[in-house]
Amino acid sequence: MKAMKIPVSKFQFPTPPNGDTIDEAEDRLKLLKALDSNGEVTPLGKAMAYYPINPRQSKMLLTVIEILNMKQSYSRANLVLAYAVAAAAALSVSNPFDSPFEDSHIKN
Known part of the structure; x- marks a missing residue:
């Protein structure tokens, strides 16, 4: 915000x-x-x-990007960034093993 x-302090929250x-x-x-x-x-x-995620995860991603920009010759930069994105995604949900589609095959 x-x-x-x-x-x-002046925003009208539905439940302040x-x-x-x-x-x-x-x-x-x-x-x-x-x-x-x-x-x-x-x-x-x-x-x-700009990131629609928790501030801690956005800071983590930006820190990884900043480090990779400093080490321009790092050969596995894309891999490191992919792991950081995966970690941020995993941390953004309460339980990564819960799925709303888990039992959908049983109903069909």
Whole structure:
């Protein structure tokens, strides 16, 4: 929301979170360097906002990309990036082994 310049404290949530939850989220974003000490969005935070995933996973992907850009001659760069994407995808779901299609073959 901060990346879209929406004031979180004034936003009309359908079910508003308590103030401590918002403060904890801001502290977490500061630890990830997505926000500066004043609570403003950093360039890294803007890049993280483009990913429709948890901030931790977006930071992980951007860190891998940054490292691979520094090591331009790394021969397995695509493999490393593929593993990072797979890890981010696995971490974005509560249980990677649950599938909504799991029992669909039984019903047919």
